[in-house]
Amino acid sequence: MNTFHKEERLCSKKSLDLLFQNGSSFLLYPYRITYLFVDEPHQYPAQVVINVAKKRFKHAVARNLIKRRTREAYRLHKTSLLYPFLLGKQELLLLSIQYIGKEIAEYAFFEKKLISVFQKLALEIRS
RNA sequence: CCAGCAAGCCGUUCUAUCGCUCGUUAGCAUUUGCUAGUGAGAGGAAAGUCCGGGCAACACAGAGCAUCUCGCUUCCUAACGGGAAGGCAUUGGGGAUUGAAGACCUGAAUGACGGAAAGUGCCACAGAAAAUAAACCGCCCCUGUAGUACACACAUUAUGCAGCAAUGCAGCAGAAUUGUGUUACUACAGGGGCAAGGGUGAAAACGUGGGGUAAGAGCUCACGAGCUUCCCGAGUGAUCGGGAUUUUGGUAAACCCCGGGAGUUGAAAGACCAAAUAGGCUAACAUUUCAAGUUCACUUGAAGUUAAUGGCUGCUCGCCAAACGUUAGUGGGUAGGUCGUUAGAGAUAAAUGGCAACAUUUAUACUAGAUUAAUGAUAGAAAUCCCAAUGCAAAUUGGGAUACAGAACCCGGCUUAUAGGCUUGCUUUUUUA
C-alpha cells in the first residue's frame, strides 16, 4: 500500500512547534532528522514533514525537485522499513526530514540514504 | 554559401507500472470516509516585483504648504512610465554630384526629446580670461624723465678728421666741439583707448574676406552659420518652407520654473461559521483645583472651561470630540474551517474599418486551483542537435546533450534568464557568372 495521503503529512502548526522545541534529532548526511512521540489519536503510525531551506537553494524548481524525490523514496519504503518498528507503540511519531546537502543528487542516492535513515531511526527507537 | 545584427514564432513527444491534487459517476457506509470507474492538472517568461488597473477595507466640510512621479506631437487603451504612426536630433552606411568633400536623395539604428533671454549654483587642472566679460602679454594715443641720431634750426668760433709720415678730405655759403630747441626712435614712469593676435582647455564670447581706424571692434558690407520674436504659406499637431528682426557658452539623470497626475493600506485586504477569556463598543454612575462641614469618602459652595490628549491617515491653519475608573449589556482577536478563488477590460478563428497599435461583429470551446503547499519516480521507444569511426555520397554504428525555469487574488505591460530550431529583413566577406 504505497500511498501518501494528507493524514500522513504533518501540517498542524502546534505539532510543528512542539516537534522542533522538544524533539530529538540526529544527523545523517544529507539529512537532519528530528522526531517526537506524542499521545494523539491517529490513523497512520507516523506524520512526516519534508524541509528544504531557501537559503541553500535559491530557485523554487530545485527545492521542489529535492522534496519530490525525497517524498517518493519515503513513500516506497515506509511500509517495509519504518512501520514494523512502530507496531508496538500507541503514540504517534512526528518526523521531520530536513535536507542540508549542497547539491541536487540523483534519485538512487536519495533512496540509499533514506533507507539508512530508517535503519538508524529504528535503532534510536529501540534504545 | 557562411557569419553577424534586428524583429517575430516554437520551445520535445509517446507507452507501461507505482503514486499526488481537484472534479464527477456508481456501490458500501452515512459528521466524514472507503472501494471501483472516469475527466482535468504550470510558463513564455509562471521569475524580478519595475509600472498601471480591477477588487476590498478604512478615510474623505474647507484652505494653504510640502512630498513623490511623468514630460516632442497625434492616436490606441480600463489605465500606464506600455504600444502605434509621425516630427526633430545624433551616429555610422549606400547612391548621385565632384579634383575631393559638403549641401542633396535613400533606407537603418539610437534618443528620460518641456524650459538655460524667470532666478540661483557649479564648470577641477591648465589658461590672460570659464561668463554683468576682464585687461596679464600685446597694439595704439597723450604727458614727463633719460638716452641715441650721417636728421633739422639757432648760438659759438677756426680749425677738425684719417694716416707712422708725406699727404689727402671737410670747413667763414659757419665744420668739429659745446649748449638750447624741434622731429624721429628707444627705455622707464603715469594717464587713456582697443579686444585683432596669444602654444591652454571638454568648452573661448559667430566664421572667412573687403572697407574702416591712432590702433581696433558685426563698427560696416558681401557670403556663410545660428537664436528669439513677429508676419505669410503647408500640416489636426510636433514641425517644415519663405521674409523681417537679430548675434544670447555648457549643465535641469544640480536646485528650480511650467504643465499633467497621485487619499492610505494590500488577499496576512476583507466577509462568514461554533465554544470560553481579555481588549473594543454602548448605556448608567463618577470626574480637575480651592474652601468649609462631617459619619472619612461623601456633601455643599466657589473657581476654571485653560493646559494636556485624540480625530480629520504627510504637515499647518481651522473644525470636532471629551479623560481615568466601576457596573451591566453587546460583541467575538488569535488557532481551525468556509467564502473571497478563478468565465475573464479573457482565449482561438473569420469578416469589416484603420498605414498601424487597435476597435466592432459573428462563431467556437471551458481550459490548474494547492494552502508545510499537488505534475513525481522507474523502465523502454521516438524526435532534434553535437562528436567519433566507416563511406565519393546517401547512410550506418557507437557515445553524449535537450535550456531558462514552477502558478499562490486576477488582468495589461516592462525588464531580466533561456539548449536548440523556424520565418522575414538588413549588413559584411568570399567564390562563381
Place this chain on the structure above:
RNA sequence: CGGGAUGUAGCGUAGCCAGGUAUCGCGCCAGCAUGGGGUGCUGGAGGUCGGAAGUUCGAAUCUUCUCAUCCCGA
C-alpha cells in the same frame, strides 16, 4: 506575498546628500633601535569603489537595469 537597508585595500570603516584629489585604524613589507624577539620610531606597497549601460568634458558619488548579502511584517 509585501516592505526596507548595505556592497569601497586581507579585515573593519570615512567620503556619496552638494560630481574633479579615495581617508583612517588593524594587518603586510623595508629600515632604525635591541645580543635577539616584542614594544616603539620612520618610510613604503596594496583598491578598475559588487557588475553592466546611460547623463556629463569628467561618475565611488547622479539615473536605469542587474547580482549578492542582511533585516522587518504571520
